[in-house]
Amino acid sequence: MGNRADIKTNSPRKQAGSLYLLNLGCAKNLVESEFLLWRLKKDGWKMTSVPAKAEVIIINTCAFITPAIEESIEEILLLAENKKKGACKKLIVAGCLPQRFQKEISKSMPEADYFVGTGAFHKIPEIINIKKRNKNIFPDPNKSPFPKHNQKRIIQNKKSVYIKIAEGCNRKCSYCIIPELKGKYRSRPFADIISEAQALIKKGAKEISLIAQETTLYGKDLKNAPDFSELLKIISEKVFSYSKDITIRVLYTHPASLNKKIIKTVAQTKNIASYFDLPIQHASDKILKKMKRGYNAEKLYETINVIKNYDPNAVLRTSIIVGFPNETEKDFKLLYDFIKKVKFDHLGAFMYSDAEDIPSNKFKRRVSKEIAEKRYKTLMKKQAEISYNKNQKRIGKIYKVLIEKKEEKNIFTGRAWFQAPEVDGIVYVNAGNKISMDNKLKIEEGEIVSVKIEDAAEYDLFGTPI
Numbered sequence: 030m031g032n033r034a035d036i037k038t039n040s041p042r043k044q045a046g047s048l049y050l051l052n053l054g055c056a057k058n059l060v061e062s063e064f065l066l067w068r069l070k071k072d073g074w075k076m077t078s079v080p081a082k083a084e085v086i087i088i089n090t091c092a093f094i095t096p097a098i099e100e101s102i103e104e105i106l107l108l109a110e111n112k113k114k115g116a117c118k119k120l121i122v123a124g125c126l127p128q129r130f131q132k133e134i135s136k137s138m139p140e141a142d143y144f145v146g147t148g149a150f151h152k153i154p155e156i157i158n159i160k161k162r163n164k165n166i167f168p169d170p171n172k173s174p175f176p177k178h179n180q181k182r183i184i185q186n187k188k189s190v191y192i193k194i195a196e197g198c199n200r201k202c203s204y205c206i207i208p209e210l211k212g213k214y215r216s217r218p219f220a221d222i223i224s225e226a227q228a229l230i231k232k233g234a235k236e237i238s239l240i241a242q243e244t245t246l247y248g249k250d251l252k253n254a255p256d257f258s259e260l261l262k263i264i265s266e267k268v269f270s271y272s273k274d275i276t277i278r279v280l281y282t283h284p285a286s287l288n289k290k291i292i293k294t295v296a297q298t299k300n301i302a303s304y305f306d307l308p309i310q311h312a313s314d315k316i317l318k319k320m321k322r323g324y325n326a327e328k329l330y331e332t333i334n335v336i337k338n339y340d341p342n343a344v345l346r347t348s349i350i351v352g353f354p355n356e357t358e359k360d361f362k363l364l365y366d367f368i369k370k371v372k373f374d375h376l377g378a379f380m381y382s383d384a385e386d387i388p389s390n391k392f393k394r395r396v397s398k399e400i401a402e403k404r405y406k407t408l409m410k411k412q413a414e415i416s417y418n419k420n421q422k423r424i425g426k427i428y429k430v431l432i433e434k435k436e437e438k439n440i441f442t443g444r445a446w447f448q449a450p451e452v453d454g455i456v457y458v459n460a461g462n463k464i465s466m467d468n469k470l471k472i473e474e475g476e477i478v479s480v481k482i483e484d485a486a487e488y489d490l491f492g493t494p495i
């Protein structure tokens with residue numbers, strides 16, 4: 030969470046004015062912004078990467094936890110300066126932040142012209158043209174439609190793309206506000222997902238990451254629709270018949286809905302990365318119950334065993350919350366021992382973030398900030414050691430790396446199948462003088478290159494092309 034992306038586009042068909050869009054938050058927000066940009070461009074809006082030149086500024090915000098809220102507010106206030114000093118005539122604050130604070134936001138941010146909730150995000154192309162300053166637009170998020178089947182996107186990274194397969198969440202984790210902001214779980218029509226995947230691979234995508242609040246629940250709310258495992262198989266076949274080099278990746282699974290059938294499909298299908306993004310959040314049964322996660326530590330061990338039985342080399346990522354109310358030293362020890370035993374390849378930890386509008390706010394026996402920080406550091410220190418040891422074992426091995434950036438002359442960065450975009454480590458590829466010596470060796474952004482790993486740090490790998 031919390032990644033920021035300025036989205037730039039090419040020139041429009043007809044001109045309606047200049048526009049700047051800032052996207053904040055997760056990959057799910059990014060996909061929404063990309064769909065919106067295509068519609069705005071179709072309407073003739075000219076995109077600029079310079080906020081001071083934009084007549085309309087749109088900010089797609091995040092409000093998941095306190096640091097994300099603070100970042101959103103900071104960015105809004107910074108961009109609002111363009112109403113005084115720049116060309117900005119309309120400032121639109123959209124997405125999770127206004128949805129979460131709809132009662133108070135217009136009073137606290139008079140600079141903005143429109144506050145658009147998650148249920149009206151798709152209406153921004155019309156809202157832009159409303160003359161009257163109609164500040165608050167908050168229809169029911171449950172009624173927000175998916176982009177039309179023929180709607181395209183202005184994609185930031187054409188080689189590594191996200192496809193959103195569902196919206197909303199049915200769970201009630203006690204620390205989370207997402208279901209309030211995004212509504213109930215709604216699977217996207219199956220045919221639209223397939224046609225979007227086909228369109229993206231025709232445009233050159235080399236990696237497709239499937240995302241949702243909970244990917245593994247896909248299809249449960251639809252009649253006669255495939256379940257997630259069947260959806261994966263169909264996408265995999267379509268992609269494979271087009272190119273054998275495209276990787277499919279599954280992100281945001283949920284330990285309560287990741288079943289054997291899905292695990293088998295992910296672990297054994299050739300063009301699906303054997304990569305499991307399994308956010309466990311904790312490993313003490315007491316805390317998991319308080320969090321309302323819907324599973325216990327035994328179920329987690331069971332699931333991880335099933336994964337490793339199907340593929341001993343499967344890669345595991347998780348996320349953890351430390352300092353949750355009621356977390357004692359004993360609970361933390363259970364979590365720490367779990368991490369030590371399972372040895373996740375990638376792990377992201379967060380300190381519990383409180384807010385008045387989440388159920389866990391009512392829980393007593395708070396963990397102090399100092400203790401939460403101490404536990405966070407202890408956990409991350411252990412994880413750094415685990416990750417370092419795992420990376421060391423990759424030295425001498427050869428992997429296909431999707432090159433994403435030229436860092437400097439002959440130095441590139443990219444990712445192998447076991448590294449997801451934005452959240453995991455990367456591979457530094459040093460082509461040295463190999464490029465000039467070998468005419469056939471072509472390293473460019475978006476290319477897949479075979480790389481021999483020569484060195485490894487805690488999170489990143491270093492190699493040379495072969």
Ligand code: SF4
Nearest residue numbers: 198200202205207242
């Ligand atoms: S599964 Fe839990 S943490 Fe994830 S979005 Fe739903 S309520 Fe929030």
